[in-house]
Amino acid sequence: MKFTEAIKLATIRTLKEDKKCLLFGLEITNEGNGFIEKFPNQVFETPVSELSSTGLVVGLASRGFKPIIVYGRIEFALLAFDQILTQAGRWEYMFGGNYSCPAKFRIQIGRQWGNGPQHTANYHSVFMQAVEIDIFIPSTPSEAYNQILYMSKSKNPSVLLEHRYLNLLDEDFKIEKKIKKISTSKVYGNKKDNIVIITYADTLPIALKAKDILEINNIFPTILNLSFFPKNQRISNKDISFINKFKNILLVDSSPYDFGILSGVQSILSLHLQNKNFYKLSSPNIPAPSSPMLMHKYYVNKNNIVNYVCKILKRKNITLSKVSFEESILWPNFSINKYFK
Amino acid sequence: MNKKEILLKALEDMIKIRIIEENISKEFKKNKVLSFLHLSIGQEACATGVAFGTKAQDNFFGNHRSHGHYLAKGGNISRMIYEVFGDNRGCCSGHGGSMHMLDKNVNFLGSVPILGSSLPIASGIAMSEKLKKKNNLTIVFIGDGSAEEGSFYETLNMAGLYKLPLLIVIEDNKYAVESDKFKRKVNGYDFKSIIEKGLKANYNRVDGQDFLKVFDASKKLRKKILKDKSVGVLHLDCLRFSKHSGAEISTKDQKSKYRKNEYFEIIKKDPIKILKQNIIRTGMSLIQIEKIINKLQKKYNKIFYTTFNKINIKKV
Missing domain, CATH: 3.40.50.920 (Rossmann fold)
Incomplete structure (x- = not known):
């Protein structure tokens, strides 16, 4: 299974297993992507308004939903950093606990030939001091698959940084029924x-x-x-x-x-x-x-x-x-x- | 409730907000508490009018200046006082302070002080209610400064696109911190055209110092938003009696150059004074009203100090 396929299958599985899982992003509802046909009530096209669509996801997460939002490039996610770092990343603590905000941010990141200075930044470390957020950076298809399943069940806000460079990497792995605790x-x-x-x-x-x-x-x-x-x-x-x-x-x-x-x-x-x-x-x-x-x-x-x-x-x-x-x-x-x- | 009962209940809530905030102001100064403090004194009719014009099942989401919104929604008074003074018995366990109010029991779902952040979050809350098939509204309070953020326009478009039951309340006190709105907006800036014609949302602008006008406008907008499945904006022109931030409620600030000597307007347009006039029109005398106010002041002074005296500022 290729890296991209693993991400897609894991996302489909989370949507299928839990109606509270929602998926947001640009082009996400395009026919042929395989999401909107299967999950018409859980998949939403977003306007090109990164800050506000991310805020929407934060609000939904605070009310018991488990929304995932996808960004085609980290440079576009930067427009939403207020919501990722200052809101989702501080939510539970600033409101005194017992008020989780399990928003999930899937961000494509890193090198790709010809994409140049504004589409290839490697801002991994920016997230590291957002001390309430779990950070996932998969290197293999099985890691991507299992991390998406794991974070979809977690009550923590989570950032998954997906390297486009790994898109064609291939791996055969067993898909487990039970979601395992994942390794660091x-x-x-x-x-x-x-x-x-x-x-x-x-x-x-x-x-x-x-x-x-x-x-x-x-x-x-x-x-x-x-x-x-x-x-x-x-x-x-x-x-x-x-x-x-x-x-x-x-x-x-x-x-x-x-x-x-x-x-x-x-x-x-x-x-x-x-x-x-x-x-x-x-x-x-x-x-x-x-x-x-x-x-x-x-x-x-x-x-x-x-x-x-x-x-x-x-x-x-x-x-x-x-x-x-x-x-x-x-x-x-x-x-x-x-x-x- | 008949009109007189509504006005008297609103009077109680407005006195509650004013007395609690005046005492917070006094004790902040006395105890040298250096935390942020954005008082809503002067803007009580906005919070109270919207609370009365909407329903208990509707959600409130606030901003940096949200003590009034919280109290008008019926938030727990003691837990707010504890929070403001940094006591871990507070509504956010002392982690948040004055800018983070929360009481889920009354559907006050939080407040955040980053301008423009609250708008999309509130739209997410509205979407969650829609997905759960609840027939209610989410109300988000912002200032005229926040209405200059990109997220204001983004949220109007996005919430309109998803047909979310969202009411955005702009409390337009003319200043973003100490910057006059005329310095910040293009000449002829037209909220009504942008919101109604451009973004296809409902828009109403009324005097935010007058409880009755805010109450009526909120009630009508609520009905329209739920019926038409469209977003609403309630624009309230109001007056901030306090400085932007800090414990001081200063006539020096009210008379300052940046406010173009707003002091006389503030004296004239005190929302409690306007409410008293409305109550007089229902047949009560000014003496009767003053007696009620006196009782209410004593009641909320007592409530404030009962909680405040349990806090050891130095210890916490």
Whole structure:
């Protein structure tokens, strides 16, 4: 199942299982999308009024509904930040508790070839200080599916940041009848070498490809991919303990690093862990360009990770073939099943 | 209730708002409480008129200046006083303070101080009631400043599109903080045309200092909104006796340059004074009315201090 299909199926399931679940967005009622035909009383087209359609959803959530609103780009969701951060994000606390506002904000985010500085921002970390909001950033189809189901039942306001870059990623997974408690992270690798690569969102498939190359060359890094940042503790004690098993910690981010999510993770780890070596790979401190050639250089690629891991572990350099334009720029279109074995 | 009974009950509610707020003002200053405070003294007829013109099952949603809306809707007085002074027995457990009023028992569903935020939230509340097939209204109170926010126009369009039972009440006291509306609006700005012709909503503008006019207009708009399944805007011209924010009710502010010496208008158009004249027209004498007012003042002073004396400001 592709990433986009997983999101759609999970959304359909929430609408089917609970009549209090509602869906709002632009073009959401277009024929062929599969929503309005099945759920004519639960699906609503919104005007191009992000602030007010988000406020509507906040009001509905405060009265016992579980509305989901979809934004085609984070830049448009920025117009609704008053409602997401100041209203939904403070609702229960400012009204003294016992007044939940389980509004769900599904926001598409991040890189896409040619979309340029105003359609590719990676403002993940902006949400992290909205301390009443659960943040979900799925990296795989199963994570997207299960996180949507989980957040639809939660009484917390929730933000789901969907990376378009992952749209074609494929995964076979079992659809459970019961909605499980979800994990904050997933580990890929056998902990053989003393390095953990911390990723989230769209950096996972790149790190997995780098891991493949490294393993062929007898280097065995471990990847810890973060995907759920709960409201009360953004990084779990379990994840901190896991990271503590490694001396070398490489943080790989497709956002500019400074004060981003992984910069925050590093600062928390520094408070808890002693004698660690931190390294980072990230996009530079400029907006993402439109030009494909500039974009090719802008994002971290698998070769960057391979080279850096060899350097950190003081291993011989590996001869690498160039990362093709297609691989660097276009959506990764492969199955990640083998990584779950 | 006959007209006289309605007017006397409205008098009680307006005195209640004024006495409670005057005491809050006094104790804020005395105890050096530095929290935000936006008093609605002078605008009591707006809150009371809308509360009387609508029904108990209708919802209120407020803004930064909502003590009056809360009290007019019948919100718990003690819990409001506790909240305003930061006591955890308050209606928002002391987390919110003066700008966050809440009493779900009387359908006062909250107030938020970010201009324009309350409008779409209230439309969501109205939509929830519609989806639950309730035959009621949601009323949101905003100021003339909030009516300059994009969300005002967005909400009118969106609520109209979804046919939501929403009544937007604009309390137009002429000032956004201390900025005169004529400095903020294009010459010839026309609410009526925009709202009625452009956005196809119902619109009525009346004197917000006169309880009877507000009451009648609210009642008619309520009927129309529910019948036509269309949004309504009630525009009330009113007078803010207090400063924008703070405990002080100052004649210095009323006489200030930015208000173009509004003091004399305020003296003339006190909503309680106008209500007294309306009551006299029902056959009561001024002496009888003053006696009632005196009793009410004592009653609400006692209610205020019974709660206030249980608060240890320094401790909380």
